[in-house]
Amino acid sequence: MPRRERNKFVKRGEILTLRIEDYAFGGKGISKIRNEHGEFVVFIPNTLPGQLVKAQVRKSSKTYAECKLLEVIEHAENEVDVPYQDIPGAPYINLPIEIQHEYKRKSTLELFKRIGKISDIETKLDEFIPSPNTFHYRNKMEYGFSAIGYDRKLKTDVDEFTLGFKKRGTWWCAENLDKDSGLFDAQVEDHLKHIRAYCKSTGLAAWHAPRKEGFFRYLVVRKSYHSNQLLFNLVTTSHELAQFDLKAFSKYLIELFGDRVAGFLHTINDEIGDRTIATTGSIQLIYGENKIVEHLLGLQFEISMKSFFQTNPKCAERLYAKVVDYALEDKSAIDNSVVLDLFCGTGTIGQILASKSNNTQIIGVDIVKSAIEDAKENANRNGIEGLKFFAADVGKFLVEHPQYNNTIRTIILDPARAGIAPKTLKKIINIKADRLVYVSCNPATQARDTEQLVLAGYKLKKMSLVDQFPHTSHIETIALFEK
Numbered sequence: 296m297p298r299r300e301r302n303k304f305v306k307r308g309e310i311l312t313l314r315i316e317d318y319a320f321g322g323k324g325i326s327k328i329r330n331e332h333g334e335f336v337v338f339i340p341n342t343l344p345g346q347l348v349k350a351q352v353r354k355s356s357k358t359y360a361e362c363k364l365l366e367v368i369e370h371a372e373n374e375v376d377v378p379y380q381d382i383p384g385a386p387y388i389n390l391p392i393e394i395q396h397e398y399k400r401k402s403t404l405e406l407f408k409r410i411g412k413i414s415d416i417e418t419k420l421d422e423f424i425p426s427p428n429t430f431h432y433r434n435k436m437e438y439g440f441s442a443i444g445y446d447r448k449l450k451t452d453v454d455e456f457t458l459g460f461k462k463r464g465t466w467w468c469a470e471n472l473d474k475d476s477g478l479f480d481a482q483v484e485d486h487l488k489h490i491r492a493y494c495k496s497t498g499l500a501a502w503h504a505p506r507k508e509g510f511f512r513y514l515v516v517r518k519s520y521h522s523n524q525l526l527f528n529l530v531t532t533s534h535e536l537a538q539f540d541l542k543a544f545s546k547y548l549i550e551l552f553g554d555r556v557a558g559f560l561h562t563i564n565d566e567i568g569d570r571t572i573a574t575t576g577s578i579q580l581i582y583g584e585n586k587i588v589e590h591l592l593g594l595q596f597e598i599s600m601k602s603f604f605q606t607n608p609k610c611a612e613r614l615y616a617k618v619v620d621y622a623l624e625d626k627s628a629i630d631n632s633v634v635l636d637l638f639c640g641t642g643t644i645g646q647i648l649a650s651k652s653n654n655t656q657i658i659g660v661d662i663v664k665s666a667i668e669d670a671k672e673n674a675n676r677n678g679i680e681g682l683k684f685f686a687a688d689v690g691k692f693l694v695e696h697p698q699y700n701n702t703i704r705t706i707i708l709d710p711a712r713a714g715i716a717p718k719t720l721k722k723i724i725n726i727k728a729d730r731l732v733y734v735s736c737n738p739a740t741q742a743r744d745t746e747q748l749v750l751a752g753y754k755l756k757k758m759s760l761v762d763q764f765p766h767t768s769h770i771e772t773i774a775l776f777e778k
């Protein structure tokens with residue numbers, strides 16, 4: 296057996312000090328190590344060109360290494376101060392938004408060239424759409440309780456009742472959020488330290504991730520930009536629930552936020568894994584309503600805790616307007632036709648499209664039951680007819696409904712970050728629609744699917760990029776494919 300060649304540049308686990316030279320898709324900074332053996336590429340997520348960073352080698356091959364960021368030692372020249380607490384969810388908040396846009400535009404197009412094999416992708420770019428709000432744009436935040444905190448001065452873990460976010464690169468310890476992060480609601484985040492003090496004063500423990508025990512797990516908050524109201528969901532384990540007064544906690548929330556509190560829910564989650572919290576466990580309404588209402592492009596949408604809803608609703612209006620523009624570009628393929636809205640969530644896109652077309656029947660499919668229930672209620676509330684919603688896996692749904700093959704002209708696709716499963720994509724291709732309007736929150740999976748769609752005879756006609764998530768590496772894309 297050939298001996299594995301020793302890496303001449305880095306060792307696994309080694310801690311390096313690196314200057315970031317370039318930016319790759321997904322927020323990976325690129326650094327290069329040069330020595331007598333040549334040049335070696337190192338990727339470090341959440342870093343920016345110009346920064347000097349300390350990073351630890353996680354994986355390495357003959358040609359490149361992947362590192363974990365430990366610390367930014369020197370900031371880049373183009374970074375500016377902002378009056379917010381820095382959090383792992385906003386690694387680029389110090390970078391002027393125009394520069395963020397440029398990095399996102401360039402790296403996304405490169406991805407479509409490399410993975411999607413679209414060599415002339417620049418000519419397909421229709422528009423780069425910025426978010427109307429650069430700060431305070433999110434409508435949902437998930438704060439975690441932790442029995443292990445982090446002392447920034449001492450640079451070490453400490454036993455401390457914590458409420459905030461996981462420290463970057465760790466799963467066992469968190470950092471308190473003491474003030475506004477600039478991403479969500481300033482009042483909620485300025486009061487988070489008071490909520491933490493209230494919970495701590497009960498004597499019940501915060502979740503201890505290594506031991507997998509504790510009472511308080513998460514606090515999830517949803518906000519409506521239309522009503523300015525808030526919906527709270529406290530996630531705890533069940534063991535010491537008798538010692539926690541849920542009604543008193545809802546009163547405390549009302550003391551802090553007054554009539555902004557639309558409702559308070561309690562979720563029991565005894566699972567030991569740190570999985571998505573708002574969607575697991577049994578959920579119970581303690582106070583007020585279990586939903587909030589958001590307005591988008593003149594339509595109303597009720598959103599429950601478990602349903603997917605675009606995180607930046609003001610920017611989602613721009614995203615949806617573009618999706619509908621692409622769909623309506625060939626109105627003959629929409630009016631008096633059946634349109635599939637696959638991965639439809641709460642049915643937002645289908646409803647907006649139906650409200651702007653004539654005699655169109657929209658078939659919405661999503662795997663989350665509560666999202667489909669919300670979609671049906673929303674369509675009723677908005678008085679839009681001609682919509683049918685199904686709670687099902689898209690792949691299974693298409694097998695069970697062969698009547699759509701060869702009869703559909705337009706399909707809207709908006710899958711989750713993992714993208715469309717290859718078998719499901721084949722079924723979608725088999726429908727033989729003329730046009731696909733494909734929305735994605737993960738261009739890497741969309742670029743992968745683009746190659747398959749082109750092989751199946753589709754052409755990428757144009758695409759737009761939407762900055763739904765300022766200060767992160769994420770970008771939303773809308774691609775129009777035609778036969």
Ligand SMILES: C[S@@+](CC[C@H](N)C(=O)[O-])C[C@H]1O[C@@H](n2cnc3c(N)ncnc32)[C@H](O)[C@@H]1O
Pocket residue numbers: 603604605638639640641642643644660661662663666687688689690709710711712736
């Ligand atoms: C990015 S969201 C799109 C939601 C919607 N278009 C909107 O803008 O509100 C992706 C949706 O895909 C759904 N989903 C994920 N996997 C699925 C599957 N295999 N079959 C059906 N729906 C799925 C999720 O529940 C989620 O609502």
